[in-house]
Amino acid sequence: GAVVSQHPSRVICKSGTSVKIECRSLDFQATTMFWYRQFPKQSLMLMATSNEGSKATYEQGVEKDKFLINHASLTLSTLTVTSAHPEDSSFYICSARTAGGPDTQYFGPGTRLTVL
């Protein structure tokens, strides 16, 4: 149980284009989803917290107009990287927190974004 999927697993795009990444909780409802970013040889850094039906909360230094987050249902959150640039190339990982039960976050497999 507690499976989280991400799509796509890998994407290469041209500078200036937008990329959408989907995060789905497959077998549970997630009232809260989180988006993280991980640069090579570094640890995960929290970007934003996404609550179903409300606006996302962004961490300091993360541009909300560049990283658009939509959490339209209890099983789906999307992250759109707008006007991507090479410095946005990174490993993007989402996690979902179960509603009720132990406070455990389950992570997706990650999306490798490369901006040319």
Place this chain on the structure above:
Amino acid sequence: DAKTTQPPSMDCAEGRAANLPCNHSTISGNEYVYWYRQIHSQGPQYIIHGLKNNETNEMASLIITEDRKSSTLILPHATLRDTAVYYCIVRVAGGADGLTFGKGTHLIIQP
């Protein structure tokens, strides 16, 4: 969330028990100890968590000292697939915040 301190790297022979330490001397009474691991180029995987009692599941055991200032994650029979970065995180259960990852311990299982 309270800070944690972990050794940057450890080696362990395949088939032996891997014991990963974590110091969390400023942990608060309502904070749990969580362990996650991240295998290269994958998302983190939840392992185990506990408050003050020792815990065991199918993946690992968690030993928390009586004063709760430190803990040890034990992988009883390490395999090559256990090579990963292991993160010890303390946080209040039920908190709305995301996780704060430190640098973790890079555990390398040697054949």
